Amino acid sequence: MSTSRGPYAKSARVRAAAIEAAAELFGTTGYRGATFKDVATKLGMTAAGLTYYFPDKDALLAAVLQERDRPALDQDTAIPPSPSRADITDHVMRILDQNVAHPGLAELHCVLSAEATSAEHPAHEHFRERYRRARNLLTEAFETAQARGEIRSSVSPGTLATLLLSVLDGVQLQWLLDPEGVDMQATVRAFIADLLAPSESA
Amino acid sequence: MSTSRGPYAKSARVRAAAIEAAAELFGTTGYRGATFKDVATKLGMTAAGLTYYFPDKDALLAAVLQERDRPALDQDTAIPPSPSRADITDHVMRILDQNVAHPGLAELHCVLSAEATSAEHPAHEHFRERYRRARNLLTEAFETAQARGEIRSSVSPGTLATLLLSVLDGVQLQWLLDPEGVDMQATVRAFIADLLAPSESA
Numbered sequence: 001m002s003t004s005r006g007p008y009a010k011s012a013r014v015r016a017a018a019i020e021a022a023a024e025l026f027g028t029t030g031y032r033g034a035t036f037k038d039v040a041t042k043l044g045m046t047a048a049g050l051t052y053y054f055p056d057k058d059a060l061l062a063a064v065l066q067e068r069d070r071p072a073l074d075q076d077t078a079i080p081p082s083p084s085r086a087d088i089t090d091h092v093m094r095i096l097d098q099n100v101a102h103p104g105l106a107e108l109h110c111v112l113s114a115e116a117t118s119a120e121h122p123a124h125e126h127f128r129e130r131y132r133r134a135r136n137l138l139t140e141a142f143e144t145a146q147a148r149g150e151i152r153s154s155v156s157p158g159t160l161a162t163l164l165l166s167v168l169d170g171v172q173l174q175w176l177l178d179p180e181g182v183d184m185q186a187t188v189r190a191f192i193a194d195l196l197a198p199s200e201s202a
Numbered sequence: 203m204s205t206s207r208g209p210y211a212k213s214a215r216v217r218a219a220a221i222e223a224a225a226e227l228f229g230t231t232g233y234r235g236a237t238f239k240d241v242a243t244k245l246g247m248t249a250a251g252l253t254y255y256f257p258d259k260d261a262l263l264a265a266v267l268q269e270r271d272r273p274a275l276d277q278d279t280a281i282p283p284s285p286s287r288a289d290i291t292d293h294v295m296r297i298l299d300q301n302v303a304h305p306g307l308a309e310l311h312c313v314l315s316a317e318a319t320s321a322e323h324p325a326h327e328h329f330r331e332r333y334r335r336a337r338n339l340l341t342e343a344f345e346t347a348q349a350r351g352e353i354r355s356s357v358s359p360g361t362l363a364t365l366l367l368s369v370l371d372g373v374q375l376q377w378l379l380d381p382e383g384v385d386m387q388a389t390v391r392a393f394i395a396d397l398l399a400p401s402e403s404a
Contacts, residue, residue, distance in 0.1 A: 028320045033234025107319050114316035117309050117378035118230045128379045135376075135383075152396075159392045162384060166372025173371055174337075174364060176319035177330045181337075182364060190361045194354075195397055 015053050017043055019067050022060040027108035030115050031061055031123070058122050065126055068108060083141045085150040089192050092164070096185050099172060103179075106172055113169070135161045151196045160195070167191050217255050219245055221269050224262040229310035232317050233263055233325070260324050267328055270310060285343045287352040291394050294366070298387050301374060305381075308374055315371070337363045353398050362397070369393050 021042040025034040036057045040050040054060045080087055099106040116123040138161035145151045151160070167188060175184040223244040227236040238259040242252040256262045282289055301308040318325040340363035347353045353362070369390060377386040 028322075029234050030232045030317055031235075032231050033317075110316045110319055113375060113379070114312045115232055115235075117312055117375065120230075124379070128383075131376050131379060132383060155392050155396050159389055162373060162376060162389045163369060163393055166376065166389070167365060167368050168372070169375055170368025170370065170372035171364060173315060173319065174333050174368065177315070177326070177333060181330075181334060187361055187364045187368070190357050191365055191397075194357050195393075 011053065014043075015063070018050060018053055018060065019063045023064045023068065023108055024104060026061070026064060027104050027111055030111050031057070031121070032115060036060070061122055064108070065112075065123060068105065069130070082144045084148075085145050085196060085198070088138075088141055088145065088196070092168070092188065092192065093185070095168070096188055100184070103176065107176055110169070110173055110176060131165065134165055137161075138164060145196075150198055152198065155195065163195065164191075213255065216245075217265070220252060220255055220262065221265045225266045225270065225310055226306060228263070228266060229306050229313055232313050233259070233323070234317060238262070263324055266310070267314075267325060270307065271332070284346045286350075287347050287398060287400070290340075290343055290347065290398070294370070294390065294394065295387070297370070298390055302386065305378065309378055312371070312375055312378060333367065336367055339363075340366060347398075352400055354400065357397065365397065366393075 018039060022034070022039045025038055025042065029038075034057075036050065037047045039057075039060060040047045043050065054063065083091070112123055113127050115121055116127040118124065135158070139157045142151060142157035142160045146153045146157060155163070171182065171184050171187050175182045220241060224236070224241045227240055227244065231240075236259075238252065239249045241259075241262060242249045245252065256265065285293070314325055315329050317323055318329040320326065337360070341359045344353060344359035344362045348355045348359060357365070373384065373386050373389050377384045
């Protein structure tokens with residue numbers, strides 16, 4: 001209870017509000033399109049005032065990325081160690097539901113990951129490592145599922161991992177550009193149903 | 203021959219150089235991260251001097267998008283009216299070869315399309331329409347190919363169109379972030395071989 005009042009609580013509240021404001025700005029105008037002062041203005045603060053909480057725009061970006069990854073990590077831990085095909089499907093559909101519920105987060109990922117393809121971008125390493133981890137995690141999951149005959153084995157587990165992540169990012173881009181024109185969930189479901197079909201029907 | 207000299211030729215040369223400089227800057231820092239003055243500086247000009255050729259950054263963006271679409275349109279016309287599965291595969295692999303040869307163009311597409319998910323972005327309509335056209339074109343191609351039994355029919359032509367474009371964009375993002383870690387061409391080839399498999403093997 002004591003943490004909801006006093007200077008520490010105020011600092012935590014301002015930090016949380018700054019991370020939210022920065023995430024929204026980075027999602028709409030990109031990290032490079034938004035200035036430190038833009039974030040401060042959105043919060044009704046001066047840039048000097050905001051430096052009390054975050055020294056610069058890179059520190060804001062680091063906090064945004066850390067915050068953004070939290071739900072994903074929770075979901076990762078929600079996959080059991082040797083996931084079945086149904087576990088993988090559930091996991092993917094949960095990520096999609098989350099993106100539909102929070103299009104701002106989806107846009108943030110879309111814009112920051114694209115910007116970060118440039119080797120000089122401060123989030124370049126972050127995204128490269130994030131995708132490597134995701135590919136490794138999914139590759140192991142597909143190895144297990146293929147060994148059990150739950151997924152067709154005509155495509156290697158590593159390629160399936162890269163493909164599934166590609167489909168998620170690519171469908172999301174088209175859906176963000178054209179929400180009425182693209183049924184993101186149905187498209188991903190069709191991909192999973194077909195490419196991750198049990199080996200009997202392959 | 204007379205067009206290679208004189209004031210008209212100089213104007214065309216400066217315009218072409220400005221489009222190239224803008225494309226490079228937009229690809230690395232995004233449309234929003236780059237200023238009109240940045241483009242002028244890259245050309246060794248003043249911003250006032252550059253306005254003689256392009257009134258503002260939006261005009262530069264329009265010229266970059268127009269220039270960027272030229273090779274894609276050439277490729278579209280290279281698809282015959284009722285393409286076979288092999289025609290579609292050739293077309294896709296040609297696009298990939300082009301992207302591998304010109305990673306700067308691939309990055310430009312990746313960054314601008316992501317930025318353009320924001321409804322206020324000046325290229326929003328451009329990308330929404332571009333993807334609609336591409337989906338329509340591919341949907342028709344897949345309808346023809348499915349009718350001939352060249353492609354499995356368990357997934358609808360419209361969904362296959364969305365999926366193929368998604369795979370291309372998504373694999374490209376992972377490849378741009380991590381060229382050593384991702385074999386873009388092998389991944390796309392596996393997708394085509396499997397999801398676009400003839401109906402006999404489906």
